[in-house]
Amino acid sequence: METVSTEPAKSELDSNQDLLAKDEAKAQAVVLQDDGGLKDSSEAELKKISLMRTLVEARDPSSKEVDDLMIRRFLRARDLDVEKASAMFLKYLKWKHSFVPNGSVSPSEICDDLAQEKMYVQGVDKKGRPITVAFAAKHFQNKNGLEAFKRYVVFALEKLCSRIPAGEEKFLSIADIKGWGYANSDLRGYLSALTILQDYYPERLGKLFIVHAPYMFMKVWKLVYPFIDDNTKKKIVFVENKKLKSTLLEEIDESQLPEIYGGKLQLVPIQDS
Structure with a gap:
């Protein structure tokens, strides 16, 4: 007989918060290597870029292929709210994979x-x-x-x-x-x-x-x-x-x-x- 857990299921929001919490300390010490494109980012914004990257890469490994500038655009679109920006970005990746599977429109x-x-x-x-x-x-x-x-x-x-x-x-x-x-x-x-x-x-x-x-x-x-x-x-x-x-x-x-x-x-x- 299948065993039914009596513990409540962990929500996606909880999981996201766990990921953010685990990476918080690391982000405090992270100094992103500036390729020239992020020079107008504040220290707080750079930390949020690092946090968001950790979160989205855990959800969709293909996130590793995008640069920090793209991560930053999604962050700015959601007023630097990491959770909202991550949800928006993951939705984008899902759309991109299904709507443009070959990477471009002919x-x-x-x-x-x-x-x-x-x-x-x-x-x-x-x-x-x-x-x-x-x-x-x-x-x-x-x-x-x-x-x-x-x-x-x-x-x-x-x-x-x-x-x-x-x-x-x-x-x-x-x-x-x-x-x-x-x-x-x-x-x-x-x-x-x-x-x-x-x-x-x-x-x-x-x-x-x-x-x-x-x-x-x-x-x-x-x-x-x-x-x-x-x-x-x-x-x-x-x-x-x-x-x-x-x-x-x-x-x-x-x-x-x-x-x-x-x-x-x-x-x-x-x-x-």
């Missing part, structure tokens, strides 16, 4: 979305962050549905992240809503893209300029806005048409600004960047 998987040529990448802002421009009026739901669009979003984000130079972690985005109509309205797609950005690519968005937003678009925006986390909201700027170039020039040199906004660079489709 252009052949997202032909319809690429054919719409709705995202472009060129130039860098004054901080060295790559610039992407997305045209909402070029987005239409395609026959392959939501899953294909989500793969397109991952493809685009990976492209952007691959262009981020050493010493920088973010990109700048311009969302151009000119010509947008209800035919382009895709609430499920917008929310899916937002979820992927916030949950799986935290602390990657540096700033989002929304330009040429028509009145109709604001109705959809009101539906999306409650799902945007507070950290992301702080990075979003709606730009008045009459102040478009001057506002963009605050962050981007004219030599790096797209021609369509009064700059000198031509747009390059993201698949060709």
